[in-house]
Amino acid sequence: xxxxxxxxxxxxxxxxAAGGALTLIVILLLLLGGLLDGLTSASTGAFRxxxxxxxxxxxxxxxxxxRSRIEPSTQDEIRSVxxxxxxxxxxxxxIGGREAGSDTVDLAVFGYEEANAEVxxxxxxxxxxxxxxxxxxGVQVGDTLEVGPEAVPVRIAGWVExxxxxxxxxxxxxxxxxxxVLVTSRPDAAxxxxxxxxxxxxxxxxxxxxxxxxxxxxxxxxxxxxxxAILALPGVEAQQSTFVQIITVTFIVAGLxxxxxxxxxxxxxxxxxxVLKAVGASSRTLAAGLVTQAVLVxxxxxxxxxxxxxxxxxxxxxxxxxxLEARRAVLTAIGVLVTALIGSAISFRRIIRVDPASAxxxx
Amino acid sequence: xxxLEMNDVRKVYGSGEQAVVALDHATLTVADDEMVALVGxxxxxxxxxxxIAGGLLEPTxxxxxxxxxxxxxxxxxxxTRFRRxxxxxxxxxxxLVPFLSARENLLVVSELAGGDRRHARRRADRLLxxxxxxxxxxxxxxxxxxxxxxxxxxxxxxxxxxxxxxFDEPTSALDTKLGEQVMELIRKEVKGRGTAAIxxxxxxxxxxxxxxxxxxxxxxxxx
Numbered sequence: 070x071x072x073x074x075x076x077x078x079x080x081x082x083x084x085x086a087a088g089g090a091l092t093l094i095v096i097l098l099l100l101l102g103g104l105l106d107g108l109t110s111a112s113t114g115a116f117r118x119x120x121x122x123x124x125x126x127x128x129x130x131x132x133x134x135x136r137s138r139i140e141p142s143t144q145d146e147i148r149s150v151x152x153x154x155x156x157x158x159x160x161x162x163x164i165g166g167r168e169a170g171s172d173t174v175d176l177a178v179f180g181y182e183e184a185n186a187e188v189x190x191x192x193x194x195x196x197x198x199x200x201x202x203x204x205x206x207g208v209q210v211g212d213t214l215e216v217g218p219e220a221v222p223v224r225i226a227g228w229v230e231x232x233x234x235x236x237x238x239x240x241x242x243x244x245x246x247x248x249x250v251l252v253t254s255r256p257d258a259a260x261x262x263x264x265x266x267x268x269x270x271x272x273x274x275x276x277x278x279x280x281x282x283x284x285x286x287x288x289x290x291x292x293x294x295x296x297x298a299i300l301a302l303p304g305v306e307a308q309q310s311t312f313v314q315i316i317t318v319t320f321i322v323a324g325l326x327x328x329x330x331x332x333x334x335x336x337x338x339x340x341x342x343x344v345l346k347a348v349g350a351s352s353r354t355l356a357a358g359l360v361t362q363a364v365l366v367x368x369x370x371x372x373x374x375x376x377x378x379x380x381x382x383x384x385x386x387x388x389x390x391x392x393l394e395a396r397r398a399v400l401t402a403i404g405v406l407v408t409a410l411i412g413s414a415i416s417f418r419r420i421i422r423v424d425p426a427s428a429x430x431x432x
Numbered sequence: 433x434x435x436l437e438m439n440d441v442r443k444v445y446g447s448g449e450q451a452v453v454a455l456d457h458a459t460l461t462v463a464d465d466e467m468v469a470l471v472g473x474x475x476x477x478x479x480x481x482x483x484i485a486g487g488l489l490e491p492t493x494x495x496x497x498x499x500x501x502x503x504x505x506x507x508x509x510x511x512t513r514f515r516r517x518x519x520x521x522x523x524x525x526x527x528l529v530p531f532l533s534a535r536e537n538l539l540v541v542s543e544l545a546g547g548d549r550r551h552a553r554r555r556a557d558r559l560l561x562x563x564x565x566x567x568x569x570x571x572x573x574x575x576x577x578x579x580x581x582x583x584x585x586x587x588x589x590x591x592x593x594x595x596x597x598x599f600d601e602p603t604s605a606l607d608t609k610l611g612e613q614v615m616e617l618i619r620k621e622v623k624g625r626g627t628a629a630i631x632x633x634x635x636x637x638x639x640x641x642x643x644x645x646x647x648x649x650x651x652x653x654x655x
Contacts, residue, residue, distance in 0.1 A: 070528070081529045236618060344527040347488055348588070349516025349544045351509070425515070426488040429479050429600045430524050 072345075077365055087330035088366050095374025095405060096321045096381070098316060102397040103382060105312040106392030108236075112308070114200075115161075115179060115301045118187035119305030122276035124159070124294045125283060130204050132291060132301040133264050139290075140265035146287045152274040154282070157182035158244065158265030162251050163237055165264035166216040166223070174206045175235035178216060178223075180247020180265065180369055188241045196226040197242040200233055214240070219253035221246070225351050235303065235374075236390075240355055253319050298430055311410035320408050327363055328411025335359065337417040346425035363413035433499060433594045435484055435628030436462040441494030442649075443480050454480040455491070456651040464499075469642035470570070471633055477651040478632045479600065485630060486519045487511040488597045492647040498585060499595040506573075514547050520589030520597035522618075525605050526581035528573040532582045534560060535569040542593040554589075559587040564615065579610045581619065590621060597622060599631040603638055615641040 077084060110117070125147055129135035139158065148156045160180040165173040178197075184190040185363070188198055199208060203225075208214065213224045223242060232239035242250075252259045270292070272279045280292040293301060302307045333340070342355055375398065382391050390419070443455040455477045462468050472478050483489040484496055488501050488510075496504045503514055515521075529538045535556050542552035561571050563583040573581055582602060589597050603611030615631075619641045622629040631642060634648065639645045649655040 072532075072540070075536070232497055340527070341529065344523060345529075345540070345544075347486075347511070347515065347521055347523070348541055349512055349592075351512050354544065367470050425512075426483045428521070428527065429486075429488060430485050 071358075073361040074365070076358075077312070077362050083334075084362070084366050087326065088370050090326045090330075090355050090369055090408075091323060091370035091405070092325065094319060094370050094372045095401065096325075096378050097400050097406070098319050099374065099378040099393065099398065100381065100391065101312060101316050101319065101379070102401060103391040103393045104389070105309065105316075106394050106397055107392035108308055108312075109181075109305065110392055111233045111236045111390045112302055112305050113234075114231040115177065115239050116295055117301050117395045118185050118229075118232055119269060119295055120185045121155075121157075121271050123270040123272065123280055123292050123294060123296045125268040125270055125287075125290050126266075127292045128289050130266075130291065132293060133303075134159075135267045136164070137270045138260065139265050140261070143287060143290065144263075144265075146270050147268055147270060147283055150281040150283050150286050152280070153270055154273060154274050155183070155271040157269050158263075158267070160244070160247055160251070160260070160266040161234065162217075162247065163235065164217050164250060164255060166214040166240070166252050167310050168208065168212055170213060172206060174203060174208070174214075175237040176214075176216065177239045178238045178242060178243060178247060178250050179232075179234075179236040180251075182244060182265075183269070187232055189227070189239070189249075190272040191243045192226045192244040194245045195222060195224060196239045197246065198227050198229045199225045199241075200239040201230050202233060202238045203229045203240075204228070206238075208329060216240070217254040219252050221250050221253055230416070254311070259371065271328050282378045299350070320404055324408040327367070327409045328415040331363055331413045331416050332360055332419070334362075335419050339427070341422060342423045343425060344429035346423055347428035350418075352423075355420050355423075356414075357362065359413050359416060360410060360421070364406055364407040367409035368402075374375040377417070434497075435464045435466070435499060436460065436472075436630070437486065437495070437497040438481075439495040439497075440495060441481075442561045443477075443484060443489065444492045448527075450576065453651050455484065458479065458494070458651070458653050460646065460653060462628045462630060464595070464628055465623065466644070467622055467629045467631065469633060469639040469645040470648060471636060471639060472648035474496075474633070476648045477650055478634075480596050480651070481648065482600060482630060482632050486521060487514045487598070488523070508518060511595045515523050516541070517592060518595050520592065520594035522582070522585045522589045522597065522599045522602050524576075524601040526573070526579060526585040528588075533570045533572055534565055534576065534580075534587075537584055538587050542586055547594060551597060556587070559590055560584070562621070563587050567637055578606055579614060580604055582614050583608065586614075586618060586621060590625070590627075593594055594627060595625055597629045599629060599633075601634070602634065603618045603635060608637065611624045611635070611638060612641075 128135035144156050162178045166176045167173045194226050210225050214223050216223050283292040441458045445452045470478050476580045484491050512540035615638050
C-alpha cells in the first residue's frame, strides 16, 4: 500500500490521464445530478413543502390536479375516515401575471386553506405570498401583480421559498382570490364556493393504510401519498428515469476508464510485480497498492471536479435550473469511489497470476 | 547444518510426449558459509535450479531444504513468507523499484515483513555505507550507474539477514572491470556475514571468486 502511495506522490504525471478523465466524468455527474435536482425541484416544489401526508384527487382526474374536483361534501366524508386528523382544500391555476409596464411572468396561483412547512396561513383576499423566484423578475414585496386576462390584482404580502410548480413560480392566495382568477381565466372551469381541486389530508397513522381506507370509504376519490403525487406530476417520472439512466451509464463509463487505465498500469508493471513477489510481496499487498491508487485518484478527481462544478454552477444562466445539493454530492462521491474500487479490482486476477519465478531470467 | 540441501530434485514441465525435463535428479549441498558458482550454457537449467532453491518454483520430485526449512510441499503463501524472511535475491539487471530511492529499495523488504521501521532504516543505511553508497541513499535508480544499481540490489538481498542469497547473472549487464568489482563485493559481503550464496553466471572469468564451481548441462549437475 505504501508503494502505491509513494508512486502516486512521486509520479503524479503517470496518473494524469486517468485523473483528468475521471475529473471530467465527475463534473458531468455532478452537473447531471444538479440538473435533475433543479428540474425536479422546479416541477414539484409546491408539493414538497406540504406537511400533509396524503393528497386526494377525484377518481376521474387520473391523478391530475388540474382535472380533479373535490366538493365540500367529499371533504367532509374524508374527514370522517378513521385516522384522518385534518383536511384542507388546494387548487391551482397556471396563468400569466404582470406588473404594470413589465413583461408577463408565468405563475402557478394556488388557493389553499391551511399553512404548510413554507407557506403561512392564507392571506386576506387580494394578497398573496410569492415564490422568491419572482424576485429575479423584478417583483418586490408590496408590488401588485395583475393576474390573468381580467388583470385580477394580487398584492405581494411576502416571500416563500421552493414552491414552484411545473417550473412556474408559486403565488399562494386566499381561496376567494384563487376562485376569482380561475373564473376570469377559464369561465368553463368555474367551481362552486368551497370546491377545490384536491384535498390535503394529515394523519398521524400509516399514510398508505389511511389512503386505502379513504379510497374504500369515499367512493370516487383517488388518494395518493405526497411522493406518489410528485411522481404523478406530468413528466416528473419520465424526467427522473431518463436522468437516472444517463447517470448510470456515466458511472459505467467511469468504471471502464478506471478498469482500462489500471489494466494498462498492471500490464506495464508485470516485471516489477514479479520482482516484488520474488522478494516476498503477496498478491494481496500488490492489489492493495493498486486499489489505494485507484481510490486516491478518484478522490482527487472528485475534489477537483467538485470545485470546477461549483465554479460552473455559479456562472450558468438562471434559466438553467442547476441545483447542487450536499446529498447528491455525497452520493456521487461514494459512487465514484466504489466505481474506482470495482474498476481496479478487475486487474486483481492478472496480479494473482504474476509468477514470482518470472523475476529470474536467463537459462 | 548446510544452508541448502537439494536431494534428487527433478523439475518437469508439461506431461506425456510434451514433457520437458528442466532439472534431472539434481543433488547439491551448499555449506552455511559457502559461495558456489553455477555455470552452464543457456537452457541448461541454471535458472530452474536457482528458482527451486529460492522457493520461486516447486520441484516435481525430490527434497529441498534451506537451513531447517524443508520447502518442497510448502503452499504458495508459505513460500511467499519463506522468500520474504529467509532468502535474498539479486536479479539480472538489478530490477529496482524505479520510483524509490536507494534506501527505500532496501526498506521495501522490511516493509513487506512488517519489521521495526527505525531498526530497518539503520540497517539499510549501514548496508549502503558498506556497499560504498552512503552518498547515494536518496538517489533513485535513474540517478545511479549500472554498478551502483547492482550494489543497491545486493543490499536489498541482504536486508532480511538471509540464510541463502541467490544471484542471477549479477554481472551480465556490467563490463569486465565493473563485473569483477561487483563479484569482489559479493564475496566480501557474503563471507563477512557467513551467508551461503549461489551465483549463476555464464561468465567463467567470474567463477574464481566462488569457493567452488558447479556445472549444469541439460538439467544434470556435473561436480
